[in-house]
Amino acid sequence: GAVVSQHPSRVICKSGTSVKIECRSLDFQATTMFWYRQFPKQSLMLMATSNEGSKATYEQGVEKDKFLINHASLTLSTLTVTSAHPEDSSFYICSARVGPGQGGSGANVLTFGAGSRLTVL
Amino acid sequence: GENVEQHPSTLSVQEGDSAVIKCTYSDSASNYFPWYKQELGKGPQLIIDIRSNVGEKKDQRIAVTLNKTAKHFSLHITETQPEDSAVYFCAASGAAGNKLTFGGGTRVLVKP
Numbered sequence: 001g002a003v004v005s006q007h008p009s010r011v012i013c014k015s016g017t018s019v020k021i022e023c024r025s026l027d028f029q030a031t032t033m034f035w036y037r038q039f040p041k042q043s044l045m046l047m048a049t050s051n052e053g054s055k056a057t058y059e060q061g062v063e064k065d066k067f068l069i070n071h072a073s074l075t076l077s078t079l080t081v082t083s084a085h086p087e088d089s090s091f092y093i094c095s096a097r098v099g100p101g102q103g104g105s106g107a108n109v110l111t112f113g114a115g116s117r118l119t120v121l
Numbered sequence: 122g123e124n125v126e127q128h129p130s131t132l133s134v135q136e137g138d139s140a141v142i143k144c145t146y147s148d149s150a151s152n153y154f155p156w157y158k159q160e161l162g163k164g165p166q167l168i169i170d171i172r173s174n175v176g177e178k179k180d181q182r183i184a185v186t187l188n189k190t191a192k193h194f195s196l197h198i199t200e201t202q203p204e205d206s207a208v209y210f211c212a213a214s215g216a217a218g219n220k221l222t223f224g225g226g227t228r229v230l231v232k233p
Contacts, residue, residue, distance in 0.1 A: 006164070034220070043210060043223045044165070093164050110155070110221060112164035 002028050002098040006113030013084055014121055021079045021116045023094030029074035030096035034110065035067075038091040050077040084120045092116045123148040125213050127224025134201050135232055142227045144211035145193040151213040154187060154194045155221070159208045168209075169196070201231045 003026040013019050023033055031052045036044040048069050049057040056069035066088075068080040077096075081088050093115040124147040134140050146154075152173035157165035171178045171185045171194065178185050182201075187194040198205055211224040 004164075041228075043225045046220060046222075049220065095164075109167065109170065111167070112157070115162070115164045117162070 004113040033077040123222040125224040151215040
């Protein structure tokens with residue numbers, strides 16, 4: 001089946017530094033990937049839609065200069081948290097849409113990565 | 122935009138009993154309703170989904186029902202086992218794109 005790999009799984013950084021999280025579709029091509037943020041015991045909140053070869057689309061309230069998204073290839077999207085602060089500490093999860101013929105059961109099927117836990121000291 | 126409400130927020134059942142989680146959505150244009158299971162420290166895993174042209178779908182011990190008129194859908198887990206303990210999320214997306222809107226989640230605990 002379709003697999004989405006996310007790296008790193010855990011990262012601890014100092015306040016003011018930048019952190020990059022990678023999201024890869026391992027056995028399929030993903031023109032669209034999604035980045036979610038999840039606080040403890042809460043639901044997943046969509047941050048942005050990452051489009052291969054074009055600019056990401058950010059949800060209302062998400063700072064695009066704070067959360068830089070790059071989708072340079074059909075199998076890789078990256079999220080960079082710039083000048084991270086303790087309030088950016090969270091669980092970041094990416095997902096990719098699996099189309100028909102790629103192991104998915106149809107349009108809109110999303111496969112999620114294992115998530116990246118960011119702790120900013 | 123779409124709003125998805127999920128109930129209950131926590132659910133404790135005895136092993137072997139059934140568990141039911143209910144969700145309502147607001148956007149009548151939504152046509153895809155997946156359910157995800159998330160274990161501690163991991164990403165969500167798709168367990169079953171249903172599309173608006175179907176009223177019910179079953180996969181072994183898991184079933185989902187959809188009532189488009191009332192705009193609600195439910196997850197049913199029968200013969201629950203301790204490994205079913207996790208957080209379950211419902212979600213909805215519409216024809217306008219692939220964005221999923223998630224419910225608040227249900228923490229299910231299956232007691233041996």
